[in-house]
Amino acid sequence: MKTKVGYKLGILENDKIICDKYWLRVKNDYENPFIYRCKEIGDEFGLSCSEVTRTVEDNAYLAVIDYQCKSCGTAKICYNRAELTSLHSKKWECENCYLKKFHRRLQNSRQERIESALEQRLIEENSYINQLVQFRESQIESVPNLDEIDVVDHYLLVAVISKLATENFRSTTALYDNLGTTLSPFHDLDVKIINRLMRKNLLLVNIENSYILLHAHEECLLQFDLSKMTFDFAYDSGQLKKLIIDSKQSSSKDKLVNSPEYKILCEDIQLNDCINYLTHCSAVNELEIVIGEKIESLLSTCLLRYSVSEIYFIIWKAVKTVSSYSLEFDIDKIIISNLIYDNIQKFHDEIRYKSSENKKHDRDRAHPKSVLNRIFFDEVHGIEDCGFRHTVDDLLKQL
Template sequence: MKNIYQYKLSHLTTEQIQELMKRYYNNEKNNLLIEEYNIDIRNSLLSKTFPLKEHKNTLCPFCNIPMFSYRESKSTYNWHKEEIFCKKCSHKHNVNFCDCLNCKKNKQILQEIQLQEEKLLNNKKIEIILATYIDESKKPIDLDILTIKDKLYISALLRTSLSEDLEYINPISSIKLKLAPTQKYKMNLISDLREKQFILFSPNTALDSIIVEDEEIVSYYPMNVTFKLNIDLEDYEENIQNLLHLNIIEDIDSELKIELWSEIALSECLEFLYAKMEEYNLPIDYIGDKTISALKESLKHFSTSQNFNFIWRTVKNAAAFYQKDKISKKHAVNTIAGGILRSCEKAKAENWEVKGYSRDYNYPQSIISEIFFDNILEIGDKGFTSVVG
């Protein structure tokens, strides 16, 4: 890299150049200096004509020779970060990105190494996934020991994302059907089935959906994995059909009935709560155990539909509180739990006739809710409009 303006001072002696530089940095006017020294240059480029500044202690990593920099202009003098470069290969020393030929070559070599490492890692992942699948598939599910909850979870997952050929359970993230009301519920459902090895990592799962350490799968992204149902190949299609279209013959005991109904109702209330908060531009990050506890208590006395009423009014009041009193959004969100609980307690104490809300068109009933209320309890919409129990 050469100083393309330095020739503009070729008619001056070394002493004259030194004097010019001294007067320049003493803030004499550029136009007067240019006129006096007869320099053919624009005012703003005068400092570019000065000899390059040598950095003897900074050697080019490629040429092993001292590097240089342009002289600072008066406007940047004493604070501007110098761009230090090699006159021979044009390498830049103190910049975020250098486009010299040597750096480009090094970057290309690094990219090739990274690609090779990624390829090796992917091959290792494929081996580990396959080995895990082969090992776990040796112990297929005994369908006779499945609980009603297990069957509900499996049925919902199969209905949502079973492949057309009945072979694989496609990633939930790629499916439009709604497995469960909230993301957390979906992830808990998948994690539960995976932990019990009712579903296995499919050999053709996306490699970036699992995390491997020390020759084993240590973590995974539940929504992005392709699974395979871990059942015996004998009577495979018949068993798949039975799980897809549940026909629960045995009676569900009251404790499990309340557990699953409460689980689904709470998730539906949270989905509605998040939707209303988004509508009123309130952050859902601050929703925690206090609000969940309030909803659980309210669901003991009022239906999911009626709780939608409490939620809508409470979120609306929280948003108005935020606007009117100029409080933080976090403070406004913290009033929601108390608002839901007060609505529930007042409605109970004064024997209100609480009007139920319909399902939001944008948030249809989930597959797990449909199966539980239609196939297992056989009560349909009463699961939404009746109190848990």
């Protein structure tokens, strides 16, 4: 085995002698190749065996000339006898080459995973696009004639045109991108309306802008992100303008009011107005609330007797009461929801049985009148913001 001792810069003479003695070997003696034992060297220089080894490691190294890296040809460097005697196989690879190959393998593995994931994503996208094309084709085949559109759908479509139509009247903008006046009082109702008009084939899915917003259920049925999707109108601009003009006619308004669904939709608009205000009030007062069927049912009951503006006052009073209570106690959102429910019920009963004064709340900037309020209440009944200041039954009695 050909070897050569190398020394680090600035080595002291004594340290050099120690290193030479440490590495001095008997040629071709593999069982006991070293001439001097560590103890002998240590006794000569007043050092322990571990101090001799440390001195050698700090000041010199042994290059094994005929033991080279199989990749780059670099000679093996040993810093102590244990490293030298552990050399067995000639197929040795230096640390640099090992790390380079490791990083190359890691990079290749990552690239393969990326390519595999991309391929899978492309397969999914193609599947989504094909399903979307089929869905749009089925929509186009089922677009109703103008005179066949349900009257409630007619007015809902007019509301969507008013709020979401682009300048050329060909398509909609996304609910997510709209600021200011809202389509309906609450986001959930917005989505419900868009879904209804899409299922009725009055709004056609826009394939180019929508396929990236889709994902499939386990049953491979498409699920739409309706708040971010855009749609094409099923009719041209001339037909849409005709729908808008027709919605202003008294005969169309009478037909709308006489529809059994009109009252249900108006009640839904008012309920969502109250839910939106309750959510806002709770957030402003740093209260987490769960809006479920229980609270919705209570608000619906309140709306049978009182207007939205009056319910606003009841909600405001109930939330303020719970807010002051929550400052003293650490309570979770389920308890908060129950407390708000109890206080809404309490203040409603107090007003109903005359033990408390009934007051009305005004709209504020955070809760502007929605497009649905304007179209389904104001334009039908000819009274400014009547859906906010009157109950549905009171408005219907005035017709």
